[in-house]
Amino acid sequence: MSSELRAFFKALITNPKEVSAIFPASKFLARAVIEEADIGSESKILELGPGSGAITKILLPEITQKKNYWGVDINSKMINFLQNKFPGFQFGVGSAAHLKNIIGDQKFDSVISSLPWSVIDETTQRQILDSLFDMMATKSSLVTYVYFQAVNFKKTKHFLELARSRFAKVEKKKLVVLNLPPAFVFKFDR
Numbered sequence: 713m714s715s716e717l718r719a720f721f722k723a724l725i726t727n728p729k730e731v732s733a734i735f736p737a738s739k740f741l742a743r744a745v746i747e748e749a750d751i752g753s754e755s756k757i758l759e760l761g762p763g764s765g766a767i768t769k770i771l772l773p774e775i776t777q778k779k780n781y782w783g784v785d786i787n788s789k790m791i792n793f794l795q796n797k798f799p800g801f802q803f804g805v806g807s808a809a810h811l812k813n814i815i816g817d818q819k820f821d822s823v824i825s826s827l828p829w830s831v832i833d834e835t836t837q838r839q840i841l842d843s844l845f846d847m848m849a850t851k852s853s854l855v856t857y858v859y860f861q862a863v864n865f866k867k868t869k870h871f872l873e874l875a876r877s878r879f880a881k882v883e884k885k886k887l888v889v890l891n892l893p894p895a896f897v898f899k900f901d902r
């Protein structure tokens with residue numbers, strides 16, 4: 713088993729609710745998310761919930777300057793793993809509900825999120841979106857995904873409603889079937 717899968721399953725066993733996935737994102741899902749994020753050579757990128765780095769490992773080679781990337785995850789073991797695997801890139805431990813405390817005052821052009829919206833409680837969803845909005849440049853976007861079976865869960869619906877009330881444009885993009893489980897990609901423009 714690869715070190716990435718080991719890190720993922722360890723986190724899943726110890727923190728099943730926070731991870732809320734049965735498997736890391738496939739390369740197909742990772743590519744679909746990155747494609748939607750429309751990253752330019754100077755873009756500043758924030759990744760929320762990078763986990764064991766399934767998206768990160770495909771994203772980072774596209775980033776020309778290490779200082780233009782920040783990854784934030786609530787799981788310190790995952791962050792240690794990523795810091796060792798991707799030296800020089802910036803990673804922080806903590807909840808996405810308190811981004812300013814973790815990374816200070818910053819503005820990002822693109823946010824990629826693997827946060828499990830379908831299990832995050834409604835108050836925390838609001839705090840995360842508030843905390844995130846402060847960090848997003850005027851013309852920026854958030855790209856995220858939701859497993860197909862969770863799209864109609866109460867908490868997912870709440871998250872989508874919150875996002876609709878805040879973002880100028882909300883789009884449900886493609887369904888990536890080559891992922892376990894298949895996932896819908898969403899894009900929110902500020």
Ligand SMILES: C[S@@+](CC[C@H](N)C(=O)[O-])C[C@H]1O[C@@H](n2cnc3c(N)ncnc32)[C@H](O)[C@@H]1O
Pocket residue numbers: 720730731732733735736737738760761762763764765766767784785786787790806807808809826827828
């Ligand atoms: C679906 S898993 C990550 C998947 C990752 N893209 C992969 O495929 O390996 C969700 C991640 O979100 C993190 N997470 C959950 N709630 C969080 C929060 N409130 N703030 C920051 N990270 C959080 C978990 O620790 C976990 O690493």
